[in-house]
Amino acid sequence: MPTPLLSEEASQAVLSYPGSSSGGGEVEVPPLEVRLIAGSGPSGNRVDLTFFSDGYTSEERHQFFKDVKFLVDAIAANQTYHTVAPLMNFWAAYTPSKQSGVGVYGLPLDTPFGLYRDGTELRGLYYAKPEVARAACDSLGSKCDYPVLVGNDQLYGGLGGEFVTITPSPTNGPLVLRHELGHSVINVGEEYDGGYAYFGVNAAAEVEPHMPWEHWMSSPPTDGQLPHVERAVMPLQDYAWTMLNASTPWKATFKSAGTYARHLVRFSLSGLPYTRNLKVTLDGVDLGWEAKKGLGIDRWHYDIPRDVALDPGKHEVAFHLKDELLEGSAQLCSVEILEFGHPDEFNAEPGFYGVFPTFSETNETSYRPTNEDCLMRITNEPNFCSVCIEGLWMSLLSRVELxxxxxxxxxxxxxxxxxxxxxxxxxxxxxxxxxxxxxxxxxxxxxxxxxxxxxxxxxxxxxxxxxxxxxxxxxxxxxxxxxxxxxxxxxxxxxxxxxxx
Structure with a gap:
């Protein structure tokens, strides 16, 4: 049985679970100090998210609880999960690590769950000990419906699946957490281009007279008619994950049919804190990229819309590093070119629900309900679209008795x-x-x-x-x-x- 402890904050319940062997005796359950961060009712009739510490030493225990409160407040206090928060409880479960931080180059540190990056790129955050995470979650019973592994790192990183992984990055932590929890809690796939998993209430493989989200469509088709598909194309998509150097710009070429009204240059970068560090060009024209203020070396996604048509033929996008001192840290993560039809062919208005094409990593097409109104497409977006919010309600209400x-x-x-x-x-x-x-x-x-x-x-x-x-x-x-x-x-x-x- 858990032993009640005196909370550092009088309003918080704290329980101590001593480490023990799991039922089969093969996996050691780490000792857990469990604290309720925010909650609305008994775990037996709520959906419980539990945040587990990884890479937090004994000296960093207080920082872990502070980081989890920051993440929970950011997603549940006033947006994203706010309306459904009465159906949820949020817990923090602390286990001390012998080493601080997360691993890199595929090598986990000496931590309970072994979180690590595949290289040094600010992308996925992987776990080496899923059996320990599973045993830790199981040991909490109804207090752990969805486990979240928090890596002690201040930069972008995360992953969805059986275990959501996240960092408390001040800029990206809440954004990535919202997105990855969408995969787990709503059970939906991506909406952004260049992915491979498109499924759930926000995705359709085919255009049909009755789309899954037809009850949200702004202009649903008449009976038996196919809905209009917003006209767009993706001539370039590249997850480069390359370090930039000052001597040779990174370049990519693509072809345009020249039949679209406007285009968008979309890319993500890390290790570039100032606008003076980089120049981004398209066909030799400076696109006027500006670094996000206060970002530091963290990763960020940038959009540069251009309300002009591309000429038919070959084009080149290039990234010119202007400071050789940033070699080894300045990284181009991804780049994408999208072209769109005229306003009567492509409705980009916020709040419009229709049928929008999404292009996979192999340039296969699936369909989504909005242009860019959803954080499942744009990680920087703070809210779900109405289709995903409804899916969130359904997922949670299926497990809660009103x-x-x-x-x-x-x-x-x-x-x-x-x-x-x-x-x-x-x-x-x-x-x-x-x-x-x-x-x-x-x-x-x-x-x-x-x-x-x-x-x-x-x-x-x-x-x-x-x-x-x-x-x-x-x-x-x-x-x-x-x-x-x-x-x-x-x-x-x-x-x-x-x-x-």
């Missing part, structure tokens, strides 16, 4: 000497997220006088019978619920009259 408890009690009124039967349901508090609609019935007949009530009162003399209540949660963020996850039901049988004790 009726927390139901009670049948007797109340005696001394002045009148009469008994009253009270039937009530305690609902998950979704105040300000939407509204509950409740309908009561007795012996199969509706009780309209108790519409939208969570408690009804019946004179005891006429209270015997079968009662039921249907509950439905309504929010503008849910338009379709084919499985009824936003509904709940409870039944009561009143077989005996109340008695004075």
């Amino acid at each position: 009726i927390e408890d139901s009670t049948s009690t007797c109340v005696f009124d001394a002045p009148t000497g009469k008994w009253t039967r009270e039937l009530s349901v305690d609902l998950v508090d979704l105040t300000d997220r939407g509204e509950y609609i409740t309908s009561w019935s007795r012996n199969g007949l509706p009780l309209p006088e108790w519409a939208n009530a969570t408690r009804i009162e019946i004179p005891d003399v006429s209270a015997l019978g079968e009662y039921s209540v249907d509950v439905r949660f309504v929010t503008e963020e849910i338009r379709a619920d084919p499985h009824g996850y936003s509904t709940a039901y409870s039944a009561f049988t009143v077989e005996h009259h109340c008695r004075r004790h």
Whole structure:
């Protein structure tokens, strides 16, 4: 059994789980100090995210809890997961590491879960000890539905899957965490170009008369007609992951058909803190790239839109490093060229829902619901699109009962000497997220006088019978619920009259 400890913050619950062997005796469960960072209810009826420490030494214990609070506040306090936060609990589980930081060049440090980078590039953050992470999560029971492994590093990194990995990068940590949790919690694939996994509520392999998100489409097609596909093409996509040098610019060539109205140069960089460090050109023309202020050497994604058509034929994009002292740290991570049709061919307005093409790493086409309104496409974007938000609600509500408890009690009124039967349901508090609609019935007949009530009162003399209540949660963020996850039901049988004790 966990041993309660005195929390450093009076409002936080802290539990200590001593290290032990897992059930099979093969995997050692690391000792865990578990602290509730933010929560709304019992783990048995909530979805619990648990953040595990990796690369935090004993001296950095306090920093770990501070980092997790920063991440949780950033994603749940006022955006992204804010509306669904009442369905979730967020925990931090600390285990001391013998070494500080994360591994590089594929070599993990001496840490509980062995987080490491494949090279030095600011990209994926991999784990070497999934069996330990699995055992640690399992040891917490209902307090760990989705484990998140936090690597002690201040730069970009993360990965989705059975275990989400993340760093507390001040600039990128919350952005990457939102995105990777989208994969795990909503169970969706990518929306950005150049990936390989496109699935879930935000993706379609084919254009069909009824798209998965048709109930969100701004201009749905008439019955039997195919929806309009926004016209775009990707003539260049390259995950370069190359170190830049000052003597020779990195270049890539591509061909344009010359039939599109405008184009976008999209790329990501790391190790380039100042605008003076780099020049980006297209066909020899300086594109006027500017470094994100205050970024330092962390990774960032940049867009340079150009409201002109590319000429038909061959083109060249180039990255010129201007400071040789940055050789070995300045890196081009990825570059992409996109071309778009005229406004009547490609609707780029925020909030427009239609059918947009997405191009995979092999340039195969799938389809998504918005241009760039979703953080599953643009990591820098702080919010999900409506399709993904609805998917998030469905995923969480499928694991949470909206009726927390139901009670049948007797109340005696001394002045009148009469008994009253009270039937009530305690609902998950979704105040300000939407509204509950409740309908009561007795012996199969509706009780309209108790519409939208969570408690009804019946004179005891006429209270015997079968009662039921249907509950439905309504929010503008849910338009379709084919499985009824936003509904709940409870039944009561009143077989005996109340008695004075």
